[in-house]
Amino acid sequence: MRLKINGVEEEIPVMTVSELLTARGIDPTARFLAVAVNGAVVRRSEWCSKCLGPGDDVEIVRPFSGG
Amino acid sequence: MTDPFLIAGTPVSSRLFVGTAGYPNQQVLLDCLEASGAELVTVSIRRISLEGYAESLVDLLGGRCRLLPNTAGCATVRDAVLTAELAREALDTSWVKLELIGDRETLYPDVEQLVRAAEELVRSGFTVLPYCNEDPVTCQKLADVGCAAVMPLGSLIGSGMGIANPAAIELICSRSPIPVVLDAGIGTASDATLAMELGCDAVLVNTAIARSHDPRRMAAAMRAAVEGGRLARLAGRIPKRLFAEPSSPQLGLIGS
Numbered sequence: 001m002r003l004k005i006n007g008v009e010e011e012i013p014v015m016t017v018s019e020l021l022t023a024r025g026i027d028p029t030a031r032f033l034a035v036a037v038n039g040a041v042v043r044r045s046e047w048c049s050k051c052l053g054p055g056d057d058v059e060i061v062r063p064f065s066g067g
Numbered sequence: 068m069t070d071p072f073l074i075a076g077t078p079v080s081s082r083l084f085v086g087t088a089g090y091p092n093q094q095v096l097l098d099c100l101e102a103s104g105a106e107l108v109t110v111s112i113r114r115i116s117l118e119g120y121a122e123s124l125v126d127l128l129g130g131r132c133r134l135l136p137n138t139a140g141c142a143t144v145r146d147a148v149l150t151a152e153l154a155r156e157a158l159d160t161s162w163v164k165l166e167l168i169g170d171r172e173t174l175y176p177d178v179e180q181l182v183r184a185a186e187e188l189v190r191s192g193f194t195v196l197p198y199c200n201e202d203p204v205t206c207q208k209l210a211d212v213g214c215a216a217v218m219p220l221g222s223l224i225g226s227g228m229g230i231a232n233p234a235a236i237e238l239i240c241s242r243s244p245i246p247v248v249l250d251a252g253i254g255t256a257s258d259a260t261l262a263m264e265l266g267c268d269a270v271l272v273n274t275a276i277a278r279s280h281d282p283r284r285m286a287a288a289m290r291a292a293v294e295g296g297r298l299a300r301l302a303g304r305i306p307k308r309l310f311a312e313p314s315s316p317q318l319g320l321i322g323s
Contacts, residue, residue: 026115032125032126032158033157034153034157035153039145041155043156044156060114060115061115061150062113062115063111063112064112064113065086065090065096065110065124066112066139067089067137067139067225
């Protein structure tokens with residue numbers, strides 16, 4: 001399935017947000033992560049159930065240093 | 068002597084807020100936060116490809132202080148609102164330092180979009196602290212839409228130019244129905260003191276500490292500066308006068 005992940009288009013065989021995180025080497029149980037799909041936050045409790053569709057725009061973020 | 072400081076009804080233990088960017092290394096950052104005594108500490112929200120240093124930042128800071136996520140770099144209402152929502156999910160806080168930048172070179176806020184984004188976030192249950200122009204009308208509009216504090220700029224972000232328009236900051240402080248936190252432009256301790264003397268409720272400092280020659284010492288200096296400025300504000304300065312007024316008694320001078 002073709003997804004846009006943090007601004008970069010990729011072909012990646014995953015069904016859910018949780019699977020996408022794992023496929024990208026990100027531990028879905030790690031704290032302080034947040035995910036949005038097509039401009040809407042997907043709550044952590046929905047990561048296992050939220051199905052992704054072709055062309056979805058996924059943002060995966062975490063806190064960083066800032067002023 | 069008690070001098071409580073509340074934002075949205077929540078006590079904040081220090082009137083110095085500190086940013087976490089640009090320190091020589093992580094240990095210096097931690098030492099500076101300790102020396103500053105700050106409770107509220109700002110962080111940004113970024114895509115996860117920025118790893119390494121970022122990975123452990125929150126774990127390191129989490130227990131020591133309260134994290135205040137920002138929307139730094141956002142240039143549209145949509146991006147700022149989504150960043151705030153992601154921050155709420157990532158950090159489990161509804162507090163956000165709202166930044167909506169209208170010009171990449173000066174990092175001046177886009178006031179029109181800022182007010183709209185603030186209104187939208189307040190409606191969604193956020194406690195909004197907007198970085199804004201040092202303009203009493205803008206600050207009033209932000210208070211009117213329900214912001215918990217305003218954060219007018221002293222001068223441009225990272226410029227170290229201090230408080231470019233002290234009269235405007237004083238005016239904002241005298242009128243604002245919500246706390247005023249001076250944000251941006253602080254270059255050294257006296258700038259922070261001046262902000263407090265002008266009536267600001269708190270000050271946010273990042274670059275002036277992080278990029279100083281000795282950040283740990285500057286963090287301690289900022290803490291003392293904010294405390295000193297606040298005490299002076301409460302004490303009330305003497306009026307300025309054009310001519311001298313002797314401090315020593317005028318009677319009993321020898322030779323008179």
